[in-house]
Amino acid sequence: MKKVLMGNHAASWAVKLADVKMIAAYPITPQTQIVEELSEMCGSGELKAKFLKVESEHSAMASCIAASSAGVRAFTATSANGLALMHELLHWASGARLPLVMVNVNRAMAPGWNIWADQSDSLSQRDTGWLQLYVEDNQEVLDTVLQAYYIAEKVNLPVMVCYDAFFLSHTYEAVDIPEKQAVQDWLPPHARENILNTKDPRAFNGLVMPDVYMEMRYKLQQAHEEAVAVVKEAGESFAKAFDRSYSTIETVYCDDAETVLVTSSSTTSPARLVVEALREKGMKIGLMKVRLFRPFPVDDICQVLSGKKKVVVIDRNISFGKGGIFADEIRGAIANDPQAPIIFGYITGLGGRDITPELVEDIVMEAEKNERPERLALWKGLKS
Amino acid sequence: MSDHKPIVYKNCEDVPAVVMSEASMLWNKTGAWRYIKPKYCDKVPPCNQGCPAGNDVENFVRLAEEKKYKEAWLSIKEENPFPRVCGRVCYYPCETACNRGQFDRAVSINALERFIGDYVSTDTKIERLQNDSGKKVAVVGSGPAGLTTAYHLARLGHGVHVYEADEKPGGVLRYGIPEYRLPKKVLDEEIQDIINLGVTIDCNKKVGETIQWEALLDFDAVFVATGAHKSRNVGIENEEAQGVMPGLGFLKKVAQGKKVHLGPRTVVVGGGNTAIDAARTAMRLGSQVTIHYYRSRNEIPAFKEEVDEAQKEGVHFDMLSEPVRVLVDGDKATGIEMRRTRLGDPDESGRRRPVSVEGSEYSVDATTIIIAIGEDTDLEYLPSEIQEERGRVIVDAFGATSRPGVFAGGDMAIANHNVAYAIGSGKAAAIAIDAYLKGSHVSDIVAQTTIGEYGAMSMSHYIEAGRAHAKNRYTKSVVSYNDINLNYFEEQERSKQTKLELSERHQNFKEVHQGLSEDQIQNDAQRCFHCGVCTMCDTCYIYCPDIAIEHKGDAAWGYDINFDYCKGCGICVHECPRNAMMMEDE
Ligand SMILES: Cc1cc2nc3c(=O)[nH]c(=O)nc-3n(C[C@H](O)[C@H](O)[C@H](O)COP(=O)(O)OP(=O)(O)OC[C@H]3O[C@@H](n4cnc5c(N)ncnc54)[C@H](O)[C@@H]3O)c2cc1C
Ligand code: SF4
Ligand code: SF4
Numbered sequence: 001m002k003k004v005l006m007g008n009h010a011a012s013w014a015v016k017l018a019d020v021k022m023i024a025a026y027p028i029t030p031q032t033q034i035v036e037e038l039s040e041m042c043g044s045g046e047l048k049a050k051f052l053k054v055e056s057e058h059s060a061m062a063s064c065i066a067a068s069s070a071g072v073r074a075f076t077a078t079s080a081n082g083l084a085l086m087h088e089l090l091h092w093a094s095g096a097r098l099p100l101v102m103v104n105v106n107r108a109m110a111p112g113w114n115i116w117a118d119q120s121d122s123l124s125q126r127d128t129g130w131l132q133l134y135v136e137d138n139q140e141v142l143d144t145v146l147q148a149y150y151i152a153e154k155v156n157l158p159v160m161v162c163y164d165a166f167f168l169s170h171t172y173e174a175v176d177i178p179e180k181q182a183v184q185d186w187l188p189p190h191a192r193e194n195i196l197n198t199k200d201p202r203a204f205n206g207l208v209m210p211d212v213y214m215e216m217r218y219k220l221q222q223a224h225e226e227a228v229a230v231v232k233e234a235g236e237s238f239a240k241a242f243d244r245s246y247s248t249i250e251t252v253y254c255d256d257a258e259t260v261l262v263t264s265s266s267t268t269s270p271a272r273l274v275v276e277a278l279r280e281k282g283m284k285i286g287l288m289k290v291r292l293f294r295p296f297p298v299d300d301i302c303q304v305l306s307g308k309k310k311v312v313v314i315d316r317n318i319s320f321g322k323g324g325i326f327a328d329e330i331r332g333a334i335a336n337d338p339q340a341p342i343i344f345g346y347i348t349g350l351g352g353r354d355i356t357p358e359l360v361e362d363i364v365m366e367a368e369k370n371e372r373p374e375r376l377a378l379w380k381g382l383k384s
Numbered sequence: 385m386s387d388h389k390p391i392v393y394k395n396c397e398d399v400p401a402v403v404m405s406e407a408s409m410l411w412n413k414t415g416a417w418r419y420i421k422p423k424y425c426d427k428v429p430p431c432n433q434g435c436p437a438g439n440d441v442e443n444f445v446r447l448a449e450e451k452k453y454k455e456a457w458l459s460i461k462e463e464n465p466f467p468r469v470c471g472r473v474c475y476y477p478c479e480t481a482c483n484r485g486q487f488d489r490a491v492s493i494n495a496l497e498r499f500i501g502d503y504v505s506t507d508t509k510i511e512r513l514q515n516d517s518g519k520k521v522a523v524v525g526s527g528p529a530g531l532t533t534a535y536h537l538a539r540l541g542h543g544v545h546v547y548e549a550d551e552k553p554g555g556v557l558r559y560g561i562p563e564y565r566l567p568k569k570v571l572d573e574e575i576q577d578i579i580n581l582g583v584t585i586d587c588n589k590k591v592g593e594t595i596q597w598e599a600l601l602d603f604d605a606v607f608v609a610t611g612a613h614k615s616r617n618v619g620i621e622n623e624e625a626q627g628v629m630p631g632l633g634f635l636k637k638v639a640q641g642k643k644v645h646l647g648p649r650t651v652v653v654g655g656g657n658t659a660i661d662a663a664r665t666a667m668r669l670g671s672q673v674t675i676h677y678y679r680s681r682n683e684i685p686a687f688k689e690e691v692d693e694a695q696k697e698g699v700h701f702d703m704l705s706e707p708v709r710v711l712v713d714g715d716k717a718t719g720i721e722m723r724r725t726r727l728g729d730p731d732e733s734g735r736r737r738p739v740s741v742e743g744s745e746y747s748v749d750a751t752t753i754i755i756a757i758g759e760d761t762d763l764e765y766l767p768s769e770i771q772e773e774r775g776r777v778i779v780d781a782f783g784a785t786s787r788p789g790v791f792a793g794g795d796m797a798i799a800n801h802n803v804a805y806a807i808g809s810g811k812a813a814a815i816a817i818d819a820y821l822k823g824s825h826v827s828d829i830v831a832q833t834t835i836g837e838y839g840a841m842s843m844s845h846y847i848e849a850g851r852a853h854a855k856n857r858y859t860k861s862v863v864s865y866n867d868i869n870l871n872y873f874e875e876q877e878r879s880k881q882t883k884l885e886l887s888e889r890h891q892n893f894k895e896v897h898q899g900l901s902e903d904q905i906q907n908d909a910q911r912c913f914h915c916g917v918c919t920m921c922d923t924c925y926i927y928c929p930d931i932a933i934e935h936k937g938d939a940a941w942g943y944d945i946n947f948d949y950c951k952g953c954g955i956c957v958h959e960c961p962r963n964a965m966m967m968e969d970e
Contacts, residue, residue: 194404200408201931205403208403215393216397
């Protein structure tokens with residue numbers, strides 16, 4: 001069934017299809033519509049789930065942790081400062097190895113108050129142990145939330161699905177909604193060991209001495225490493241069931257490219273147009289969209305970028321004192337490759353400023369002109 | 385704990401991924417940490433305290449919510465033989481007290497009571513509770529007070545003989561309150577329930593006239609409730625003229641089906657219930673009606689809703705006016721001379737006193753003048769040893785008079801002249817008479833049977849036939865609005881009764897209030913907070929972090945608290961939406 005949906009409602013539909021049993025949320029723009037729609041679905045009875053209104057995002061995450069510990073599928077959604085407020089509990093969810101799913105609608109951090117697109121909120125939760133996926137359009141929102149449960153439950157880790165405020169959250173697109181039965185066949189009911197059981201009560205998340213803590217961390221890292229393959233497997237089996245395929249990254253014209261443009265989220269869409277146009281003009285350029293950010297698909301990325309001349313990364317985010325986070329991650333990933341390309345890291349579009357095809361082309365042409373970047377963080381689109 | 389062996393993980397593979405104890409934690413009796421403990425205890429809902437008839441309001445609302453209408457009816461009938469009467473004419477002080485009123489609007493308790501009564505009624509029988517005691521009680525007067533006493537005493541196994549001066553039983557319910565507010569059929573059916581219990585109602589027997597007081601001394605106890613029927617005179621010139629009549633007398637004639645010729649213009653003097661009922665009755669008989677009252681609309685003592693209905697129906701109000709004399713042509717009244725008043729300082733009742741405005745006289749044409757300025761008691765038939773004060777028999781909280789074995793209630797003995805109070809006083813006396821006949825002391829049972837602070841009595845507490853959870857009831861602590869955990873409730877519209885179209889209220893006595901539908905009843909029953917009474921909503925069960933609260937199993941009522949694990953945190957008590965739990969010292 002096709003429906004014209006805003007990105008937020010595409011997320012709600014996915015939650016409904018995944019038969020989530022507990023939703024806890026605190027409203028924050030631009031996320032609110034996701035849970036608003038879910039509360040209506042719960043209210044009307046079409047989604048048989050417990051909808052918990054809570055007093056903060058901290059409580060929302062705490063409730064999801066509790067529900068997940070009790071063995072049911074749980075969901076929450078947030079943005080920016082709401083996500084920041086959850087920080088402590090994000091560690092808790094991953095440390096407890098809970099297969100939670102959360103949507104984070106990427107919004108700029110305050111102050112100054114800004115409700116528009118910016119990835120710095122979720123990227124600054126990079127080290128909490130959550131998987132992170134960044135998606136490009138509303139169809140991918142729906143499909144990725146479904147896949148997130150598939151992945152989370154296979155690796156016992158929480159998954160954050162991220163997409164851009166307004167460009168996706170509030171923009172309507174045609175979305176193909178899969179049949180409930182097909183989803184159920186593909187995503188079997190949630191079943192897990194190590195859950196709260198009143199008949200056999202155990203103590204959870206207690207004190208762990210130095211003699212085992214490190215081993216447990218090692219296992220968490222192992223789970224992340226294994227998750228790369230699980231993300232791919234999820235994408236492939238999803239393709240078999242629903243005819244739309246996904247992976248850790250997506251490449252366009254990369255095979256013979258000398259320069260590769262790297263994007264994530266909705267920035268990928270104008271980049272597609274630019275790459276198409278430059279190819280027509282004879283330029284050897286390709287495009288790589290990074291969908292999986294945690295675990296970082298190092299091998300997949302290096303395979304594409306090794307031996308290229310230049311890599312141009314567009315970041316709608318910043319790690320202050322260093323630069324664009326995707327650019328930095330790529331540098332780190334490819335550093336030991338003898339055929340590592342020159343990496344140009346551009347920062348632009350912060351706080352919801354448009355990233356137009358003209359701007360993208362401008363970035364590519366500037367990188368093309370210069371042999372090496374002048375510095376680690378190049379800014380594009382600043383008022384002159 | 386000495387048998388606990390330390391766990392050693394030999395290698396990385398051995399270490400679990402999740403931080404979870406390897407074995408059950410049941411050994412950890414968190415109850416050892418506790419120094420205060422939670423307890424289930426039902427408290428008094430304010431509606432229950434507010435109902436002078438002593439209805440267990442919360443209970444019947446809940447039973448209605450569960451669609452157990454018959455059980456709801458039995459719950460009311462345990463306390464009050466007149467749910468259908470009360471559901472129509474009571475001024476519902478229960479709703480004024482209802483905590484929900486401070487949240488959005490009170491639960492429609494009165495309409496619920498009516499629905500329950502109308503829904504079940506005739507075919508279901510009320511049972512006697514106790515076998516024949518061999519004792520006999522005389523009841524004088526068959527108004528709501530007398531009939532209530534008779535009803536409860538019969539249920540408690542005593543023989544009851546009611547003496548009634550009028551031709552039919554019911555008192556003001558029959559001869560005062562008009563048909564459009566209380567259909568006689570409804571009244572008759574509820575009285576029949578009382579007769580079915582074996583009560584004899586002996587009509588046309590006026591004590592002091594047809595039979596003498598001494599005859600009553602053959603009984604083991606006597607209850608008198610002869611109401612207040614002597615209409616007051618204004619004491620003005622020509623008051624005895626033809627066309628001038630007392631309000632209660634007029635209503636009685638209409639109720640008896642006698643023809644009353646009013647002519648085109650009726651003036652009613654007074655502002656109480658009798659005045660409003662007389663005006664609305666006269667209006668229905670086709671006369672134009674004006675009510676004259678010597679204070680303003682703010683001070684009018686009649687029930688506000690009735691006053692509003694009267695106005696909507698076209699009754700005129702001429703406030704701040706007092707009668708001076710009846711104007712006559714021969715011995716026939718042709719009108720009335722009135723005088724303006726203004727409001728002076730408040731009197732002892734707190735209402736502002738009317739002050740005559742000299743020289744402001746004016747005359748009003750009228751074919752009929754109804755005087756309805758109040759009714760007094762007639763206590764002449766009582767022996768002198770029964771003490772009186774200001775026209776009322778002096779009684780204690782249970783209706784005992786100064787003469788042992790003689791009890792009194794209703795309008796002749798209590799200050800609040802309305803049906804629910806009359807019923808409450810009748811029940812209190814029934815309890816006291818039962819105790820008297822059994823030789824026990826009322827003082828021993830008063831704490832157990834009195835609900836809240838205003839004197840409402842509970843028959844179910846008296847007979848200890850309460851519900852399974854009644855054991856833990858606190859009969860004194862009343863739940864206030866602040867005790868309710870409002871997080872659990874959402875605003876919801878109160879159900880509204882339909883009323884007879886105004887255009888249909890002429891030349892007939894069709895019932896004005898038409899009650900609520902079952903859907904509306906369900907809506908309103910669901911609005912009830914169930915203040916202070918456990919509904920088994922499972923909130924405590926869900927919130928207890930130690931899973932120490934357990935269902936009793938087999939659908940039994942209530943919960944068990946496992947004190948091996950209850951650590952006394954009080955979360956259950958804090959969360960209980962309705963304050964049906966409390967913490968107490970170990
Ligand atoms: C017109 C009117 C409208 C009212 N409307 C309402 C209302 O809407 N809601 C409300 O709550 N209250 C209302 N009231 C008040 C309420 O009706 C009375 O408070 C209530 O009826 C008092 O009950 P009772 O049993 O004490 O007396 P009554 O109802 O007055 O009954 C007394 C009975 O005793 C009988 N009796 C009197 N003397 C003797 C005797 N010597 N021997 C034998 N029998 C005797 C009488 O015939 C009568 O049947 C109204 C009152 C009036 C007058
Ligand atoms: S008798 Fe009156 S006060 Fe009592 S419950 Fe009924 S309506 Fe309320
Ligand atoms: S909410 Fe219910 S229990 Fe509370 S006062 Fe009102 S009717 Fe009574």
